Amino acid sequence: MPGSRRESASGSRTGTRLNLADCEEHRGKIARAWQLYEDAAATLPSEDARALFARESAAKLAPRLPKLTVQLSGVLRVLPDAARVTRDTLELSRR
Numbered sequence: 001m002p003g004s005r006r007e008s009a010s011g012s013r014t015g016t017r018l019n020l021a022d023c024e025e026h027r028g029k030i031a032r033a034w035q036l037y038e039d040a041a042a043t044l045p046s047e048d049a050r051a052l053f054a055r056e057s058a059a060k061l062a063p064r065l066p067k068l069t070v071q072l073s074g075v076l077r078v079l080p081d082a083a084r085v086t087r088d089t090l091e092l093s094r095r
Contacts, residue, residue: 014040018054025061031087034061 021036041054070085085092
């Protein structure tokens with residue numbers, strides 16, 4: 001059954017993501033661990049116990065996340081539409 005194999009592969013990737021998140025957390029890579037937990041939670045059905053684990057783990061790490069504030073002054077008080085802020089290759093949201 002192709003559908004069940006696809007679901008199984010997807011579940012394996014999520015399990016790998018959770019294991020990697022745990023490893024990254026123990027290595028002190030808090031932002032990477034948080035992102036992996038968030039990604040895993042987003043891919044799982046809400047009733048899946050792993051989704052709850054991932055959400056709780058991400059929430060536990062959230063207070064320890066490094067923060068970066070970019071303040072523009074003068075003419076650039078408003079960020080131009082074409083401007084992007086990235087961490088590695090990941091584009092960060094505008095908040």
